[in-house]
Amino acid sequence: MAPIEDVNSAANGTDDVDKALQQLRAGRKTPVFLITLANHISHRQDSLSSVLEENEKLHKQVSSLRDENGTIKRALSGAERKISSSDRAQETNYPSLASGHDEREGHRSVIIYGISESTATKPTDRAEDDFRVATNLLDI
Structure with a gap:
């Protein structure tokens, strides 16, 4: 019996899978249910590939948004510090209402x-x- 190769090995590339599906569909003795299952699996594999591509795009977008959010937070923090120090400077420059x-x-x-x-x-x-x-x- 021949050893079963790993699904992720180079021998099981997309071209090899496509060839195997063509042979399976072309075979006259191949049962209809097996062809149906192979077609279904092939369709699901295509769907999964597009979902994975979209997922990768979304991960990049989320990373970009996180960077932008961090930049905005730092800018806001700097602005708050400037306002706070400006308020403190005004408090020290003007005497309080209670004095005098x-x-x-x-x-x-x-x-x-x-x-x-x-x-x-x-x-x-x-x-x-x-x-x-x-x-x-x-x-x-």
């Missing part, structure tokens, strides 16, 4: 930095000066 004013006053008031306070002695005059400066600043 009580917290309750700070919550109900609008404080505009960089404008000198009114030197008027009367509270109503100071309010008018502040209103005038604010309207000039905001172009109302």
